[in-house]
Amino acid sequence: MAGAMLGRWLAAGLDPARARVVRPSGRPVAQGVRVESVLGAAPPPGALCLLGFKPQQLGTIAPAIAPHLVDVPLVSILAGATTARLRDHFPGAGPILRCMPNLPVAIGEGVCALYAAHDAGEPARNAVAALMRPLGLVEWLDDEAQFDLVTALSGSGPAFAYRFIDALASAAARLGLEPDQARRLALATVNGAAQLAARDTRPPAALAEAVASPGGMTRRGLDVLDADDRLVTLLADMLRATRDRGRALNS
Numbered sequence: 001m002a003g004a005m006l007g008r009w010l011a012a013g014l015d016p017a018r019a020r021v022v023r024p025s026g027r028p029v030a031q032g033v034r035v036e037s038v039l040g041a042a043p044p045p046g047a048l049c050l051l052g053f054k055p056q057q058l059g060t061i062a063p064a065i066a067p068h069l070v071d072v073p074l075v076s077i078l079a080g081a082t083t084a085r086l087r088d089h090f091p092g093a094g095p096i097l098r099c100m101p102n103l104p105v106a107i108g109e110g111v112c113a114l115y116a117a118h119d120a121g122e123p124a125r126n127a128v129a130a131l132m133r134p135l136g137l138v139e140w141l142d143d144e145a146q147f148d149l150v151t152a153l154s155g156s157g158p159a160f161a162y163r164f165i166d167a168l169a170s171a172a173a174r175l176g177l178e179p180d181q182a183r184r185l186a187l188a189t190v191n192g193a194a195q196l197a198a199r200d201t202r203p204p205a206a207l208a209e210a211v212a213s214p215g216g217m218t219r220r221g222l223d224v225l226d227a228d229d230r231l232v233t234l235l236a237d238m239l240r241a242t243r244d245r246g247r248a249l250n251s
């Protein structure tokens, strides 16, 4: 995930010499970006540190790097790791902020949900928001308790969208369409519909109504999705299960 973010920053004009990556494998990341296998010294003044390892690694990695991150602003993309927990692990760090990105950040079409701990001032908030802007939509959360739900919605969301496209294609194939053709049609339809919706001021519910004339074909299909509120009920179950799994993994 951090690699996808860095890829987009570079594509948007970040000077590779200003980025430094620490990863145990030491594998190269991009032309001109310095890669180290351990954080052996403090970053230069004015730098911020993005934490991009797995949440389960927090307890083992933090003791090794915290001494080098005194007064350094931290941005964590670790799902489920609260700012209070991060502060416990990085007591001397600068302001701590959380960011929940999703994979389309790689093409500047992602979502970054942001939350700043109370001790993070305006300059840190503005700097992090400006950093995330080239990645896509930036949304601030006022309540950290909502972070797990937002992680389920937009962090995991691309997987759900892929599953929907696949299910649409599989359903069409089941009814007789050639599977590869069904996949192409389903993907292009969802892609085009999402792009059109993003350019329209009307909400998606109104756009659906606009496509469905009374007594027509589309209306009959929407009636199937809407019956007993079944689509919303299914998606609420999906989000609840995803959110609760995140909570369980971090408790």
Ligand SMILES: NC(=O)c1ccc[n+]([C@@H]2O[C@H](COP(=O)([O-])OP(=O)(O)OC[C@H]3O[C@@H](n4cnc5c(N)ncnc54)[C@H](OP(=O)(O)O)[C@@H]3O)[C@@H](O)[C@H]2O)c1
Pocket: 001, 002, 022, 023, 024, 025, 026, 027, 052, 053, 054, 055, 057, 061, 077, 078, 079, 100, 101, 102, 103, 155
């Ligand atoms: N995947 C998503 O869609 C998504 C979305 C939102 C947030 N996130 C968050 O992103 C984080 C990473 O997830 P991921 O899917 O990107 O996992 P990943 O592909 O396995 O990447 C984990 C990275 O952590 C590095 N790492 C491992 N041990 C380290 C250490 N001791 N010090 C520094 N770096 C270390 C790895 O380096 P090497 O490559 O050298 O092994 C690797 O680059 C998680 O906290 C997750 O919650 C992921």
